[in-house]
Amino acid sequence: MSSTGSSSSERTAVFVHPHPDDEAIFSGGAMRRAANAGWRVVLVLATSGEEGEMPDWVMVDAADHRRMETAEAADHLGVSELHYLGYRDSGMAGSATNSAGRALATSVADAASDLAELLDRVRADAVIGQDPNGTYGHPDHVAVHQVVRSAAHEVGVGELLEVTLDRSWLRNLRHDRIERGWLSPDAWALASIEQLGTELFESMVHLDVTPELAFKQAAMAAHASQVPDAQDFMGIPPGTFHLVVRNEWYLRSQPSQDPGLLEQTLLGTNPR
Numbered sequence: 622m623s624s625t626g627s628s629s630s631e632r633t634a635v636f637v638h639p640h641p642d643d644e645a646i647f648s649g650g651a652m653r654r655a656a657n658a659g660w661r662v663v664l665v666l667a668t669s670g671e672e673g674e675m676p677d678w679v680m681v682d683a684a685d686h687r688r689m690e691t692a693e694a695a696d697h698l699g700v701s702e703l704h705y706l707g708y709r710d711s712g713m714a715g716s717a718t719n720s721a722g723r724a725l726a727t728s729v730a731d732a733a734s735d736l737a738e739l740l741d742r743v744r745a746d747a748v749i750g751q752d753p754n755g756t757y758g759h760p761d762h763v764a765v766h767q768v769v770r771s772a773a774h775e776v777g778v779g780e781l782l783e784v785t786l787d788r789s790w791l792r793n794l795r796h797d798r799i800e801r802g803w804l805s806p807d808a809w810a811l812a813s814i815e816q817l818g819t820e821l822f823e824s825m826v827h828l829d830v831t832p833e834l835a836f837k838q839a840a841m842a843a844h845a846s847q848v849p850d851a852q853d854f855m856g857i858p859p860g861t862f863h864l865v866v867r868n869e870w871y872l873r874s875q876p877s878q879d880p881g882l883l884e885q886t887l888l889g890t891n892p893r
């Protein structure tokens with residue numbers, strides 16, 4: 622990891638995700654773009670992904686291994702500082718680990734207070750959290766939505782964006798692939814798209830991250846224990862996922878506000 626000291630003119634963007642690999646999949650392009658534009662990029666992971674299924678080639682426990690993968694991914698994404706809040710991965714919805722000791726899903730107030738302290742310490746100008754649906758409904762993603770909203774409000778961070786997926790874009794992608802005969806309608810249930818992200822609305826920011834794709838792919842590849850080559854994730858079928866990761870979507874948490882400096886940087890309307 623490059624350890625760039627912060628200069629007073631440097632702006633700081635803090636990306637907060639529940640598990641190792643979420644940062645690369647959902648926001649890798651924006652992180653790299655912000656870093657390239659001169660922002661100090663801070664990555665905060667609420668857990669170490671203890672409940673992730675691990676392949677048998679992994680030599681150490683899941684948390685240790687995933688932290689090693691994250692350090693490598695962070696280098697590709699231009700991260701200056703990497704922090705863990707130290708909560709436990711709550712596992713998938715409905716599993717017993719949802720409420721195990723220090724599970725993130727049942728520690729929202731504590732995690733929000735820890736994050737507020739960190740945002741203050743790194744002097745966050747912008748913070749990036751998760752959408753209200755938790756991107757795909759995972760309990761830890763919903764928890765991070767609440768944690769980030771609460772901490773950003775407490776500290777008074779000026780700009781808050783939330784990672785999401787655009788359902789209407791996904792529906793169009795599905796329709797297009799089926800029309801072309803590339804995808805069987807059964808391979809991607811329309812109902813599964815309704816579980817993802819949010820409907821398109823005014824304050825949604827769409828980024829085509831093709832220019833940053835090599836860095837994003839390298840970061841995703843660094844999470845080798847979690848991200849296999851033929852991806853089937855969130856119900857999105859193999860052969861389609863690579864089209865999704867070329868794109869990222871963010872919601873402005875206060876739609877009434879003007880675009881903040883990070884949003885302007887990401888959209889290229891405020892070249893720095």
Ligand SMILES: [Zn+2]
Binds near residue numbers: 639759762
């Ligand atoms: Zn996750």
